[in-house]
Amino acid sequence: MMLKNLLKTSLLFILIVALGSNFSACKHDPIIPDNTIDTTGTDTTDTDTTNTDTTNTDTTNTDTTTVQQPHCDPDSVYFEQTILPIFAANCATSGCHDAISHEEGVVLDNYAHIYDEIDPYDLDNNVFKAIIDDSDNNRMPPPPYQRLTYDQTLAIAQWILQGAPNNSCVEPVVVCETTNMSYANDILPVLQSYCIGCHTGANAGGGVVLNTHAGVKASADDGALLGSIQHNPDYSPMPKTLPQLDSCTIAQIASWIQAGALNN
Ligand code: HEC
Structure with missing residues (x-):
């Protein structure tokens, strides 16, 4: 119990620090690690659609010179783009929390079902506690599945603290760079x-x-x-x-x- 509280406290602390930094979560690759919290080592900043490449001479892009105002709030986490993919890939899988298997009566395949299992503005709920549980016996997803990444955990926490809204946001694609893909x-x-x-x-x-x-x-x-x-x-x-x-x-x-x- 002590350990759990400690974990929760430290997570909250990390959250406060991370939320203060420019944590952005609305892109077509929605789990955008801020450089300071990037655990994957991959740089996703160049997929930022607001980052129009002025050196780009590709003629197919000349019809899209208007830079539109971004619609997405960089400080918000969006359910459809960020949270649902995490639950769909890690929790709502066959044999676990999909509608057919519903392990322990928990289904995590859509907004209504996920919302049923959590409390808005409050990280003290079973789903989130299982995600941050440090014992292999209790954690979710259980072994042999991998733990959620730091960024995924942070996104879920931030979304819950936003009130767990059923929100969605797609940044208009101003320039779609398709050459020299890495x-x-x-x-x-x-x-x-x-x-x-x-x-x-x-x-x-x-x-x-x-x-x-x-x-x-x-x-x-x-x-x-x-x-x-x-x-x-x-x-x-x-x-x-x-x-x-x-x-x-x-x-x-x-x-x-x-x-x-x-x-x-
Ligand atoms: C929620 C789990 C899940 C996610 C998320 C998922 N897949 Fe799959 N994928 C499966 C399963 C299960 C199969 C086996 C076929 C089936 O059940 O539809 C499969 C099959 C495939 C196949 C073989 C298809 C075929 O007809 O031969 C490819 C390729 C594939 N997935 C690629 C992807 C890619 C790329 C992504 C991400 C953009 C992705 N999958 C995301 C579960 C998933």
Whole structure:
């Protein structure tokens, strides 16, 4: 109990510090680690759609010179873009908290069901306590699944403290840069946000492993990766149970595959 309280106190402290910094969470790769709290080591700042590249001479982009006001509040966490993908990939999976399995009566597959399990403005609820529980016996997701990342945990905490709203926000894409896509900077952050929770190791959905470059390349080479995210009827639509990726992200992944799906 003492330990839990300590954990909670320290988490709250971290939260206060992190919320004070410019924690931004509304992008098409929605778990945007601030540089100070980036645990993945991947730089996602270049996917910021407000960051218009003035050196870009690509003629396909000249019709989109108007820089629109961003609609998303950089200090807010959005349920649809950030929170639902975390629960869908890590909790609402088959055998766990999907509508069919509902382990211990808990279903975490949509807003109403998730809201049922938490209390707004209050981190003292079973779901959040299980996420930060430091014992392998009690933590969620349980072993062999990976713990939620620091950024994912922080996003859930921030969203609860915002009152757990059913909010959504998509930044208008002013410029969609699709040339010279990098696996580390452009592709991996998308996979981490939307896919890897269901596509890791022995539990990988459909046997498709997406947490290694070799696995991603194999799926890219056989056409399933692009087919599934484009919702080509020959493939299972991905990300499973989530809205389709935005068209810019799909175009970026297509371009990276076209260029050889390199580990660049
Ligand atoms: C909630 C879990 C979940 C998420 C999130 C998810 N997948 Fe899947 N995926 C599965 C399962 C399960 C299968 C096996 C086929 C099925 O059940 O539809 C699968 C199958 C696939 C396949 C094989 C499709 C085929 O028809 O051969 C590909 C490729 C794939 N996923 C890619 C992705 C990508 C890329 C993402 C992220 C954009 C993603 N998945 C997100 C669970 C998931």
